[in-house]
Amino acid sequence: ITLWGTDGIVRARSGMGGDVLGRQLANQSIARVTEGFSSGSYESDSVVDAVARVVAFRKLSEYPLVVTVALGREEILADFLQSKFALERLMILMDATLLIIMGLGTAEKYRISTLRERLNDKAQTLASTLANMQEGILMADAQGRVLTINDQALALLGLNRKQFTG
Secondary structure (H helix, E strand, C coil): CEEEECCCEEEEECCCCHHHCCCECCCCCHHHHCCCCCEEEEEEECCCCCCEEEEEEEEECCCCEEEEEEEEHHHHHHHHHHHHHHHHHHHHHHHHHHHHHHHHHHHHHHHHHHHHHHHHHHHHHHHHHHHHCCCCCEEECCCCCEEEECHHHHHHHCCCHHHHCC
């Protein structure tokens, strides 16, 4: 907190840099920075320690004085930056989790596709084997439903394929 004269000379100060009383600190006077405004804020690098600060000011209407309160930009944004960093880490974790899930899904899809191909190959091999056998084959389940019958079995029984559809 600093009390400035409109000539840019420090009249009173609390906090850091108490040895600046009676000195003009800025290259431009506080009057030029605050010209046309009775209150407001601006950003400035401190001439004392070169720290970027946000400065809020208010002119005292009956005196040629300006009160300023300044906080370092990093100090003001510390909570925000900490939250931002935590959210960024969370987003990276979520992205990694999503990539893992997508990878597992792709692997499972590939595994299922490979199993289907193998099953189709086995079905074609079975169909080819049944079609080329000299013996008649008829397979039924426990309820007596015919699951498979080859052409030789149909010929032996004197039936045709249409009688076994449906």
